[in-house]
Amino acid sequence: MKRLSLLVVVAAALMGGFFMRPVMVQAAAPRPNVVFILVDDLAYDALGFMGRYPFLKTPHIDQLAKEGAWFRNAFVTISLCSPSRSAFLTGMYAHNTGVPTNERCEIPPDMPTFPSQLQKAGYSTAFIGKWHMLPRDDPRPGFDHWVSFKGQGVYFDPKLNVDGKPVNREGYITDLLTDYATAWLDKQAGKDKPFCLYLSHKAVHGPFTPAKRHAHEMDDVELAVPESFLDDMADKPRWMRRNAWGAMKPGRVPDKLPQKQWPAKRKDRLGYLGAILAVDECVGRVMDTLKKIDRLDDTIVMFTSDNGFFMGEHRRGDKRLAYEESMRIPMIVRYPAKVKSGSVIDAMTLNIDIAPTFMQLGGAEIPDGVQGRSLVPVLDGSTPDNWRQAFLYEYFRERHFNQTPTLLAVRTERYKYIIATDEKDDIAELYDLQKDPKELESVINDPQYADVLAMMKSKLNMLKQKTGYHVPDILKKKPADRAPRPGKKTAK
Ligand SMILES: [Ca+2]
Incomplete structure (x- = not known):
């Protein structure tokens, strides 16, 4: 494309001699290459430059942020692996992608994704890594090159599918990918x-396993206790106390939780942090390769995660909930043509914004159903007046993880309202994030917040309508009936 424009300009200049008037031809805006690096379950603050874990060194990711922009307010619309992946790919809420849960769902093969739209617009495309929609590893539409594995995969010696062929590899998954x-x-x-x-x-999804060369990096580390681990949860909904108390424990759920010893050296959490080190090396290797092939500065590199992660906050591991640690994600972008080095982007950014961003930058068609917004107008660090002031968060109760209820939340810059829609007799939650960023004290019953509560309820209704929120029918089917098993005939 660039070469073609240059030829036109040269030809025009030459012809100018004949016609006595130079013809100016506007060169088409160059289309960037796209490198999208998605980590699994990476907490927004589990990066060296964030400073939460002083012993965690991620020099390559830090460098990426230094040369690009860090999104200070990046969130997922649903904090769960498969649904969030479907939202990143399509730019739609998981209630519309056909993937509201992890359990045997997949986006329809003809649903446009940003890679398939870019492929149509003339890009070479590759998918490498975890697909995690249906336990299948075969190539999906939209990719010229495919490397994947079934479901969650394994950390060591994986069975891969490379362009449709089974390949057994020895080694650590992050390095191999x-x-x-x-x-x-x-x-x-x-x-x-x-x-x-x-x-x-x-x-860095479970079972949290670092590369062998990093296996002892965290041996001497002690984790500081998060404030919300000490919360007695007296003003939290009963289902939160029920989960923390032990969903299967017999007897009454207490009105407040007794104190608990903080496990400062919990092995799985240290393994989780150790697994980040190879991801950081990966970022370094990808950047070095872009430099080597002389494509570094005409490539938009984005680094993010499919959901956040609790590291003991609210006495939780895992994700799913609508608290900050779960819905916030790390997000860094490097693209010198539009992004100032070392900048911070304040605009509220969602996983559903990624697909339209790459589609727009790549000159691909943005399909009608896309619900996210292209981030192009905020890449320079500004927040346009008409940018979103609130967003809807959703989560659907899973059959195989059914202690967490179906959740709906609205988050504005200052407030968050959370309701568990299928816990009928329980309370909702309201947080003033400016005064209480760790969500320690729900103000839902505070008369001073009555107006805020009414405003948040009305925003919830408005956003439900705007996004076409519904509990998808697929959730009424048993997981086994949701999608055909490969090799088995589907009953009509
Ligand atoms: Ca995940």
């Missing part, structure tokens, strides 16, 4: 076609 990613990037050297790489890690 990085090998495939950099090998594919190497092949893009000198090609005119723009490219889109979707690199989707298994790390």
